[in-house]
Amino acid sequence: MLSRVADSIYWLNRYVERAENVARFVDVNLNLLLDSPVGTAQQWEPLIVTTGDLAGFRSRYGEATAENVLKFLPFDPQYPNSILSCLRLARENARSVREIIASEMWERVNNFYLMVEDAAKESSLSDLHRFYPEVKMESHLFAGVMDATMSHNEGWHFGQLGRLLERADKTARILDVKYYILLPSPGDVGSPLDDLQWIALLKSASAYEMYRKRQHRITPQGVTAFLILNREFPRAIQFCLCQAEQSLHQISGTSMGTWRTSSDRTLGRLRAELDFLTIEEIFAQGLHEFLDRLQRQLNQVGESVFADFVSLHLA
Amino acid sequence: MQIDQYDPGEFYDELFTAPGQPRPAAELLFERLNSIPVSDLIQRQQLAQNALFKLGVTFNVYSDNQGTERIFPFDVIPRVVDSSEWTKLSAGLKQRIAALNLFLDDIYNDQKIIKDKVIPESVILSASGFLKPCLGLKPPQGIWCHITGTDLVRDKDGQWYVLEDNLRCPSGVSYVLENRRVMKSTFPHLFRALDIAPVDDYASQLLEALLNLAPPSTVEPRVVVLTPGMYNSAYFEHSFLAQQMGAELVEGRDLVVSDGYLQMLTTKGLQRVDVIYRRIDDDFIDPQAFRKDSLLGVPGLMEVYREGRVAIANALGTGVADDKMVYAYVPDMIRYYLGEEQLLPNVPTYLCEDPQQRQHVLANLDSLVVKATDASGGYGMLVGTQSTAAEREDFAGRIQANPRGYIAQPTLCLSRAPTLIGDQFEGCHVDLRPYILYGQDIYVNPGGLTRVALKKGSLVVNSSQGGGSKDTWVVRV
Numbered sequence: 001m002l003s004r005v006a007d008s009i010y011w012l013n014r015y016v017e018r019a020e021n022v023a024r025f026v027d028v029n030l031n032l033l034l035d036s037p038v039g040t041a042q043q044w045e046p047l048i049v050t051t052g053d054l055a056g057f058r059s060r061y062g063e064a065t066a067e068n069v070l071k072f073l074p075f076d077p078q079y080p081n082s083i084l085s086c087l088r089l090a091r092e093n094a095r096s097v098r099e100i101i102a103s104e105m106w107e108r109v110n111n112f113y114l115m116v117e118d119a120a121k122e123s124s125l126s127d128l129h130r131f132y133p134e135v136k137m138e139s140h141l142f143a144g145v146m147d148a149t150m151s152h153n154e155g156w157h158f159g160q161l162g163r164l165l166e167r168a169d170k171t172a173r174i175l176d177v178k179y180y181i182l183l184p185s186p187g188d189v190g191s192p193l194d195d196l197q198w199i200a201l202l203k204s205a206s207a208y209e210m211y212r213k214r215q216h217r218i219t220p221q222g223v224t225a226f227l228i229l230n231r232e233f234p235r236a237i238q239f240c241l242c243q244a245e246q247s248l249h250q251i252s253g254t255s256m257g258t259w260r261t262s263s264d265r266t267l268g269r270l271r272a273e274l275d276f277l278t279i280e281e282i283f284a285q286g287l288h289e290f291l292d293r294l295q296r297q298l299n300q301v302g303e304s305v306f307a308d309f310v311s312l313h314l315a
Numbered sequence: 316m317q318i319d320q321y322d323p324g325e326f327y328d329e330l331f332t333a334p335g336q337p338r339p340a341a342e343l344l345f346e347r348l349n350s351i352p353v354s355d356l357i358q359r360q361q362l363a364q365n366a367l368f369k370l371g372v373t374f375n376v377y378s379d380n381q382g383t384e385r386i387f388p389f390d391v392i393p394r395v396v397d398s399s400e401w402t403k404l405s406a407g408l409k410q411r412i413a414a415l416n417l418f419l420d421d422i423y424n425d426q427k428i429i430k431d432k433v434i435p436e437s438v439i440l441s442a443s444g445f446l447k448p449c450l451g452l453k454p455p456q457g458i459w460c461h462i463t464g465t466d467l468v469r470d471k472d473g474q475w476y477v478l479e480d481n482l483r484c485p486s487g488v489s490y491v492l493e494n495r496r497v498m499k500s501t502f503p504h505l506f507r508a509l510d511i512a513p514v515d516d517y518a519s520q521l522l523e524a525l526l527n528l529a530p531p532s533t534v535e536p537r538v539v540v541l542t543p544g545m546y547n548s549a550y551f552e553h554s555f556l557a558q559q560m561g562a563e564l565v566e567g568r569d570l571v572v573s574d575g576y577l578q579m580l581t582t583k584g585l586q587r588v589d590v591i592y593r594r595i596d597d598d599f600i601d602p603q604a605f606r607k608d609s610l611l612g613v614p615g616l617m618e619v620y621r622e623g624r625v626a627i628a629n630a631l632g633t634g635v636a637d638d639k640m641v642y643a644y645v646p647d648m649i650r651y652y653l654g655e656e657q658l659l660p661n662v663p664t665y666l667c668e669d670p671q672q673r674q675h676v677l678a679n680l681d682s683l684v685v686k687a688t689d690a691s692g693g694y695g696m697l698v699g700t701q702s703t704a705a706e707r708e709d710f711a712g713r714i715q716a717n718p719r720g721y722i723a724q725p726t727l728c729l730s731r732a733p734t735l736i737g738d739q740f741e742g743c744h745v746d747l748r749p750y751i752l753y754g755q756d757i758y759v760n761p762g763g764l765t766r767v768a769l770k771k772g773s774l775v776v777n778s779s780q781g782g783g784s785k786d787t788w789v790v791r792v
Contacts, residue, residue, distance in 0.1 A: 095545050099555070
């Protein structure tokens with residue numbers, strides 16, 4: 001298939017997934033605020049920090065107040081990772097491959113975009129609680145429609161790859177939010193408030209119920225292990241990597257466990273590393289440091305995919 | 316208001332001879348329309364428009380950077396053409412395309428028509444569509460104009476005329492196909508009761524015409540549709556036709572010339588392309604051969620094309636025949652190449668380059684239509700009868716400064732067809748663009764795009780100028 005087309009389907013899915021995860025970020029914080037003891041300061045800055053776009057935010061908005069952050073993350077048309085921008089880019093990509101994807105997929109993205117655009121025009125804080133679940137649902141609808149209407153061909157696998165790599169990266173960032181959110185005092189580690197924060201985090205990854213079924217007690221190790229190493233929960237990083245690897249091998253035509261392209265190797269190696277990692281080892285190197293490195297490795301996978309299949313070097 | 320109260324006025328009406336008096340081919344349609352309350356018709360019109368919007372049958376508006384897509388307004392009342400009349404039109408079109416094709420092959424090779432003094436050399440050399448790099452070109456099977464969308468109009472007395480040929484990359488055929496699809500669900504009974512010529516095989520015919528150009532030795536020739544990209548106003552059509560033919564839709568940046576062949580960049584490396592259906596103007600197709608600033612084309616494509624290693628439809632250089640001064644010589648071409656008289660006449664044309672004819676044009680600006688010889692799409696023209704003194708003065712100046720750049724024609728009183736506007740049936744001026752394919756034979760798609768001027772009294776039917784469209788039914792009586 002045309003490299004440009006593969007790239008567009010890949011980014012179409014990445015952007016839809018990214019929009020969904022920005023909604024999840026914001027949602028975790030909105031949840032946390034509701035549970036915070038009266039009188040504690042609202043913490044919005046950690047959210048911006050985990051997106052990696054703090055500098056850009058500061059220069060344009062200054063202080064990380066609720067109002068500023070709730071404008072910046074979902075609706076700022078100049079911020080390339082806002083929900084609005086993601087949807088605009090997703091729609092552009094979909095439009096340029098309209099004859100390749102199923103028309104139902106185009107319709108979904110178009111609806112999704114129009115919904116976000118409407119919300120951006122009339123966003124009042126009270127509507128926000130409705131808006132974020134809607135974004136998540138639209139993203140699920142898109143993924144479902146794609147799964148059920150598009151042939152599971154090369155293009156579909158590129159889409160899967162984009163979605164799963166994006167999701168792995170964002171789950172890592174959601175976990176990282178906890179690192180930046182400060183407890184009132186060091187003595188609060190392990191307190192009910194700490195517990196509430198971990199629960200909010202699980203909820204923002206739609207992982208709370210699934211976690212409870214597997215491991216009753218909420219502990220930092222338990223939650224972290226679940227979101228990083230679990231192979232069954234679809235938002236867990238290792239689940240994403242395993243699925244992404246399968247799609248990648250469908251594309252490259254190499255059998256699992258072997259490699260031909262550098263994408264095969266980078267992704268296979270990362271997945272294998274997580275296969276044999278324990279949560280103790282992760283905590284020993286520091287959770288934040290681990291997540292940071294993981295994000296860089298995910299970026300490398302994305303770059304390899306681009307180099308191997310999209311930007312053809314002519315001899 | 317019901318359709319039986321519609322007054323065709325003193326125009327040639329496509330459906331009626333007098334109020335309540337339909338033409339024979341439109342009788343059943345008339346009865347049916349008359350039995351439907353107008354409110355119901357309005358509703359069907361809206362449903363049809365919605366269906367077109369949902370199908371994505373849209374065109375982009377250039378000036379709008381938000382990429383707004385609009386639908387080409389669609390009227391549910393079809394235009395009906397009697398099949399015996401269609402047979403004549405079709406023969407006239409085939410004759411014209413055959414002659415134009417011979418002309419193109421001649422003008423870029425032996426130039427006999429110039430040597431025999433049928434057309435002055437200066438007319439050809441000064442035509443903006445004449446491309447020197449195409450001299451000596453031998454396209455496969457000697458076919459140059461594979462796809463043509465000829466604009467036809469009808470005058471007050473019902474006589475058909477050819478207005479323009481459009482030999483470069485005519486657009487609009489997707490509307491023909493989608494309008495028909497929508498009309499079938501709007502008037503299913505009529506389609507059962509009437510013998511309406513189907514238009515649906517256009518995509519298959521187009522694919523055959525394109526495959527016909529691939530080198531005979533190619534096992535599975537690869538056909539691509541080359542589009543300028545999603546911001547082009549006709550992008551929907553490019554993507555639609557690619558989809559209908561199962562061809563790859565490519566942009567210039569997807570293609571490279573490598574190892575002497577045209578190749579496309581795929582996830583599995585380079586893959587050879589054998590036939591291009593190009594929807595990019597000649598000037599933009601290869602920055603090495605034509606416009607240096609073009610980002611849409613493929614550097615080196617012209618060389619591969621010249622060597623015969625890739626076929627392009629339409630051939631490059633066909634734009635010379637779209638020049639409105641060259642147009643005036645088509646009757647001579649038909650006589651010269653085919654030894655026949657023209658079946659489907661041209662609109663009488665005054666060449667402003669000729670001093671005597673120019674005098675006549677300048678003296679009669681208020682009654683003539685003046686057109687720039689290198690423009691199309693309703694741009695660069697003066698409709699004398701609807702012009703102001705200042706506009707006429709402006710055109711007089713332009714004509715005198717550049718006589719080669721203008722021609723003039725008498726103002727035709729374009730035929731009209733009843734059109735649903737609000738809850739009224741109004742007579743609106745129409746033209747007709749049939750689509751003609753030149754593959755192994757010449758094929759005329761039965762019907763074509765009827766464009767309708769929705770602005771009251773307007774004679775300009777182009778989509779960029781507020782026009783709409785109707786389905787065209789070729790009906791056997």
